[in-house]
Amino acid sequence: MVSTPNGFDLDNTGKRIVVDPVTRIEGHMRCEVNVDEQGVIRNAVSTGTMWRGLEVILKGRDPRDAWAFTERICGVCTGTHALTSVRAVEDALGIQIPDNANSIRNIMQLNLQIHDHIVHFYHLHALDWVNPVNALKADPKATSELQQMVSPSHPLSSPGYFRDVQNRLKKFVESGQLGLFKNGYWDNPAYKLPPEADLMATTHYLEALDLQKEVVKVHTIFGGKNPHPNWLVGGVPCPINVDGVGGVGAINMERLNMVESIINKCIEFNKNVYVPDVIAIGGFYKNWLYGGGLSSKACLAYGDIPENANDFSAEQLHLPRGAIINGDLSTVYDVDPRDPEQVQEFVDHSWYEYGEPGKGLHPWDGETSPKFELGPNAKGTRTNIKELDEGAKYSWIKAPRWKGHAMEVGPLARYIVGYAKGHEEITDQVNGLLRTMDLPVDALFSTLGRTAARALESEYCGRLQKHFFDKLVTNIKNGDSSTANVEKWDPSTWPAEAKGVGMTEAPRGALGHWIKIKDGRIENYQCVVPTTWNGSPRDAAGNIGAFEASLLNTPMERPEEPVEILRTLHSFDPCLACSTHVMSPDGDELTTVKVR
Amino acid sequence: MTNTEGQIETFYDVMRRQGITRRSFMKYCSLTAAALGLSPSFVPKIAHAMETKPRTPVIWVHGLECTCCSESFIRSAHPLAKDVVLSMISLDYDDTLMAAAGHAAEAAFEETIEKYKGNYILAVEGNPPLNEDGMFCITGGKPFVEKLKHAAKDAKAIISWGACASYGCVQAAKPNPTQATPVHKVITDKPIIKVPGCPPIAEVMTGVITYMLTFDRLPELDRQGRPAMFYSQRIHDKCYRRPHFDAGQFVETWDDENARKGYCLYKMGCKGPTTYNACSTVRWNEGVSFPIQSGHGCIGCSEDGFWDQGSFYDRVTDLTQFGVEANADKVGLAAAGVVGAGVAAHAAISALKTAQRKVQDNKKKEEA
Numbered sequence: 001m002v003s004t005p006n007g008f009d010l011d012n013t014g015k016r017i018v019v020d021p022v023t024r025i026e027g028h029m030r031c032e033v034n035v036d037e038q039g040v041i042r043n044a045v046s047t048g049t050m051w052r053g054l055e056v057i058l059k060g061r062d063p064r065d066a067w068a069f070t071e072r073i074c075g076v077c078t079g080t081h082a083l084t085s086v087r088a089v090e091d092a093l094g095i096q097i098p099d100n101a102n103s104i105r106n107i108m109q110l111n112l113q114i115h116d117h118i119v120h121f122y123h124l125h126a127l128d129w130v131n132p133v134n135a136l137k138a139d140p141k142a143t144s145e146l147q148q149m150v151s152p153s154h155p156l157s158s159p160g161y162f163r164d165v166q167n168r169l170k171k172f173v174e175s176g177q178l179g180l181f182k183n184g185y186w187d188n189p190a191y192k193l194p195p196e197a198d199l200m201a202t203t204h205y206l207e208a209l210d211l212q213k214e215v216v217k218v219h220t221i222f223g224g225k226n227p228h229p230n231w232l233v234g235g236v237p238c239p240i241n242v243d244g245v246g247g248v249g250a251i252n253m254e255r256l257n258m259v260e261s262i263i264n265k266c267i268e269f270n271k272n273v274y275v276p277d278v279i280a281i282g283g284f285y286k287n288w289l290y291g292g293g294l295s296s297k298a299c300l301a302y303g304d305i306p307e308n309a310n311d312f313s314a315e316q317l318h319l320p321r322g323a324i325i326n327g328d329l330s331t332v333y334d335v336d337p338r339d340p341e342q343v344q345e346f347v348d349h350s351w352y353e354y355g356e357p358g359k360g361l362h363p364w365d366g367e368t369s370p371k372f373e374l375g376p377n378a379k380g381t382r383t384n385i386k387e388l389d390e391g392a393k394y395s396w397i398k399a400p401r402w403k404g405h406a407m408e409v410g411p412l413a414r415y416i417v418g419y420a421k422g423h424e425e426i427t428d429q430v431n432g433l434l435r436t437m438d439l440p441v442d443a444l445f446s447t448l449g450r451t452a453a454r455a456l457e458s459e460y461c462g463r464l465q466k467h468f469f470d471k472l473v474t475n476i477k478n479g480d481s482s483t484a485n486v487e488k489w490d491p492s493t494w495p496a497e498a499k500g501v502g503m504t505e506a507p508r509g510a511l512g513h514w515i516k517i518k519d520g521r522i523e524n525y526q527c528v529v530p531t532t533w534n535g536s537p538r539d540a541a542g543n544i545g546a547f548e549a550s551l552l553n554t555p556m557e558r559p560e561e562p563v564e565i566l567r568t569l570h571s572f573d574p575c576l577a578c579s580t581h582v583m584s585p586d587g588d589e590l591t592t593v594k595v596r
Numbered sequence: 597m598t599n600t601e602g603q604i605e606t607f608y609d610v611m612r613r614q615g616i617t618r619r620s621f622m623k624y625c626s627l628t629a630a631a632l633g634l635s636p637s638f639v640p641k642i643a644h645a646m647e648t649k650p651r652t653p654v655i656w657v658h659g660l661e662c663t664c665c666s667e668s669f670i671r672s673a674h675p676l677a678k679d680v681v682l683s684m685i686s687l688d689y690d691d692t693l694m695a696a697a698g699h700a701a702e703a704a705f706e707e708t709i710e711k712y713k714g715n716y717i718l719a720v721e722g723n724p725p726l727n728e729d730g731m732f733c734i735t736g737g738k739p740f741v742e743k744l745k746h747a748a749k750d751a752k753a754i755i756s757w758g759a760c761a762s763y764g765c766v767q768a769a770k771p772n773p774t775q776a777t778p779v780h781k782v783i784t785d786k787p788i789i790k791v792p793g794c795p796p797i798a799e800v801m802t803g804v805i806t807y808m809l810t811f812d813r814l815p816e817l818d819r820q821g822r823p824a825m826f827y828s829q830r831i832h833d834k835c836y837r838r839p840h841f842d843a844g845q846f847v848e849t850w851d852d853e854n855a856r857k858g859y860c861l862y863k864m865g866c867k868g869p870t871t872y873n874a875c876s877t878v879r880w881n882e883g884v885s886f887p888i889q890s891g892h893g894c895i896g897c898s899e900d901g902f903w904d905q906g907s908f909y910d911r912v913t914d915l916t917q918f919g920v921e922a923n924a925d926k927v928g929l930a931a932a933g934v935v936g937a938g939v940a941a942h943a944a945i946s947a948l949k950t951a952q953r954k955v956q957d958n959k960k961k962e963e964a
Contacts, residue, residue, distance in 0.1 A: 024695075050660060051733075054767065056771065057773070069903070123670075124693075177651065179685075179687045183694075183703055213671040213672070222890060224888070225885070226671070226881055227795055232850060236891075238891040244856065249858020372728050383731060560699075
């Protein structure tokens with residue numbers, strides 16, 4: 001038994017269980033746990049199993065192009081890296097964006113939050129709680145009654161509607177070709193929903209699949225496509241023309257109307273389906289309050305959605321900024337991404353080396369030299385790993401720390417920071433939810449708390465989207481159609497050297513890009529992303545990261561079926577392609593090439 | 597798709613079993629025809645194909661990638677992603693969406709390969725890195741490239757989704773630190789359909805799958821292995837802003853008067869003249885827009901090595917690549933000066949371009 005400095009007891013003597021691949025996430029991930037004789041998780045090891053080296057690739061490129069490269073870090077949270085990147089470049093070069101560009105960027109970022117949260121809940125997370133096979137036993141009439149009770153204003157609630165979906169599902173299951181549901185853990189007692197709730201939620205899985213393709217059209221209008229819309233250093237690429245010649249090729253009244261109608265669809269879905277589903281499903285799992293991990297101890301949020309263009313002061317951000325450490329919710333620290341003592345990355349247990357143990361580096365000075373090696377206690381071989389040795393290096397993810405603390409980031413961290421700061425909307429939402437579900441505030445610190453915070457945030461983001469749409473229209477009405485500031489577009493106007501930082505709240509949490517520019521080119525580029533925080537391996541002091549902490553002390557119904565592990569890991573919405581990006585500042589050749 | 601497996605049912609069977617009426621089925625067939633750009637006379641042919649063809653198992657694997665291809669796929673409007681997954685294919689393995697994980701997921705993978713040997717489609721999103729013994733992308737404790745080769749061995753055909761699988765994409769941009777390698781350089785003994793783009797357009801993705809199910813054959817591919825129906829013309833060829841290009845009307849800086857009038861983005865670095873894709877015709881997200889329509893130039897994301905062709909804001913100047921368009925400035929001057937002369941010049945240049953394209957095609961043939 002080992003006690004970690006951040007307050008967790010680890011015991012790796014019990015049976016080792018390996019989950020690889022962890023599915024229904026973005027990217028590639030492995031998880032190993034030890035369970036005791038009662039099947040309770042007593043040790044957890046999370047491993048990022050991919051590395052793409054994107055920041056190595058950025059070196060020497062035009063900073064105005066960086067958004068497109070970094071956007072390809074992730075196609076799920078598409079756009080958020082691009083926004084972070086243009087902010088970093090604008091910060092470095094002192095570029096002020098127009099008000100309309102701020103509103104449009106906010107609408108796009110909020111739109112992503114909503115899209116990502118909905119897709120996460122229904123298509124990546126729901127199957128941890130919802131059993132589509134059990135839905136076959138449901139009575140459509142009772143399902144209809146349940147739907148009308150849970151969400152009286154949702155128009156799709158007739159018994160016939162649910163019967164049709166059930167029939168389709170039934171034929172699908174009876175075909176024997178279960179497709180995506182194949183080999184699921186459908187007879188595991190961890191699934192607690194009555195058949196009617198399973199049918200309702202499975203139906204919404206399909207409704208959400210139809211809806212999400214509508215939601216993203218906001219990106220298509222302003223950015224030309226989704227996934228991976230286009231962005232611009234200095235503003236946004238889409239011009240506004242509501243009066244003159246050629247308005248059909250710009251943001252005009254028709255385009256604005258379309259944006260507004262989609263914003264309303266988002267608001268409706270959150271209100272009628274998403275939030276009620278989370279409350280209804282959560283209600284059946286109220287006794288399953290595991291998975292809190294770091295959330296009650298250490299949370300970090302950079303904040304986002306500036307009310308006014310170019311003003312990133314904490315009080316002007318709609319999504320809160322702040323850090324909580326040592327479980328003390330009475331003090332929320334401010335966060336300064338430029339302070340070399342605050343955000344640092346460590347690699348003692350990551351497949352990189354710094355040359356000296358226990359060394360932490362601020363992202364502006366970040367460096368990376370990959371070093372893939374397994375520890376002495378690992379089982380298997382270098383290319384056929386059976387068990388990892390967490391005492392040594394064991395992940396492609398670095399370990400970022402805030403003032404030395406492992407931190408949780410994401411919707412729950414944002415909501416805990418917001419709640420602790422007395423953020424009005426967030427406090428109202430959280431109190432309302434707890435009252436509805438008859439739960440104490442401590443219930444927030446759990447897997448379900450994470451899942452609920454995401455739903456509440458989606459609802460809040462829907463309202464904010466509307467706010468910025470109104471703001472955009474008002475501004476246009478007042479005669480301002482500007483969308484880009486091109487004063488410093490030409491690199492000849494730039495200083496010889498500059499450095500900047502861009503921050504956003506990505507759907508999965510605090511995201512930062514640090515850039516150094518020299519002679520018009522990228523000299524160094526470093527991303528510290530949400531899943532790097534949450535999925536971080538141990539550090540030299542032995543602190544464990546958020547994924548690992550959250551799995552501890554969770555009982556498993558059947559240790560060989562990882563339903564509970566998936567439940568809690570998915571509650572973070574892991575994004576592994578995001579988490580593993582680092583840059584070698586000297587651009588050294590990283591490894592020798594072996595073509596197989 | 598030979599119906600060697602008795603248990604594989606036809607498309608039509610599946611749809612009927614799922615309570616879809618004959619009438620809806622025919623409507624579906626005509627929508628499919630429309631999606632594929634076929635005339636109504638093809639509808640009975642599609643219907644016949646669907647009544648007799650099996651529902652095909654698909655294994656969808658992920659290497660180094662960003663999952664934008666999966667995200668694009670689920671945006672498909674015709675057919676809807678849910679209909680593809682529930683009624684058209686049997687998506688038996690896809691680590692991004694499947695319920696099972698770990699051993700149970702691996703078992704589903706092996707069972708599908710075993711049960712449908714030679715009859716499943718392998719869809720690949722992302723690519724294998726070859727450096728570090730392949731361990732820059734690990735799945736099930738092993739290098740992804742092993743999984744890819746294993747799944748490819750008994751596949752009927754392979755679809756390389758997106759720029760990653762087709763060409764390498766961003767992780768293969770210089771200096772390609774992980775030695776990320778496109779699928780066709782690792783798998784050389786199978787038919788491979790490249791569907792490039794970062795990501796590809798949703799309806800292009802489902803269009804390719806539907807084509808294979810409907811016509812029981814691979815789509816016609818160009819020399820690079822891309823479906824000719826979607827990738828044989830440049831974005832520039834069908835761009836609605838083309839008349840502004842021809843008239844010499846260009847955006848000069850972001851958000852200038854010309855930008856607001858929807859002029860051509862050539863001078864802002866648009867790669868439409870050198871990019872083969874369906875963006876200006878099919879467009880994105882149910883035809884809502886495409887990059888040029890929303891004010892930003894095309895960045896060329898469906899072209900091989902588009903990350904290493906200079907800045908996205910550099911003007912295209914590669915004459916051998918695309919011919920007349922490099923003369924846009926001259927065309928512009930002519931148009932602004934003497935209209936008649938401009939038109940004459942344009943006609944002459946068009947003839948020239950035709951000749952030049954022939955030369956280029958011959959050159960490509962030689963290279964191929």
